[in-house]
Amino acid sequence: MDTVRVVCGIIFKEDKILLCRRKAEKSLGGYWEFPGGKVEPDESEGDALKRELREELSMQVEINNHFKTITHQYENVQIELIAYGCKFIQADFVLIDHNEIQWVKNTDLLSFNLAPADVPIAKTLIAKRKY
């Protein structure tokens, strides 16, 4: 089975991280995620992340470090979820694919109903506690 490459941002504003809840009608509807989306062919991970954040949230960020990559097998698809640490710059927060957003403290991440692929990323963030 092909693997879908998905890039997401761990977007920091001071000591909080942005979580977004996927609209009910989408795949994994109702789950919270780190915003981002699929990497198009011939697109760099950074360009894909900037494009998705602009399209989905009208948001600008500064992309910093590669944080972690997770391979996760869902029922119908395998995804490679590539997470980058980002610094929030500004956003209009016009919600297209989500119906709620929240800025969350590192230690509260696991109290949200996270997309399964995101759980190991949240656990690593909590373990590192460097932010």
Ligand SMILES: Nc1nc2c([nH]c(=O)n2[C@@H]2O[C@H](COP(=O)(O)OP(=O)(O)OP(=O)(O)O)[C@@H](O)[C@H]2O)c(=O)[nH]1
């Ligand atoms: N953006 C994002 N997607 C994630 C995360 N975790 C996770 O499992 N995914 C999954 O990775 C895929 C990302 O695609 P996408 O967000 O661009 O979704 P899409 O609207 O293009 O496609 P769709 O038809 O699957 O809804 C989705 O299937 C989504 O459920 C995450 O933290 N961020």
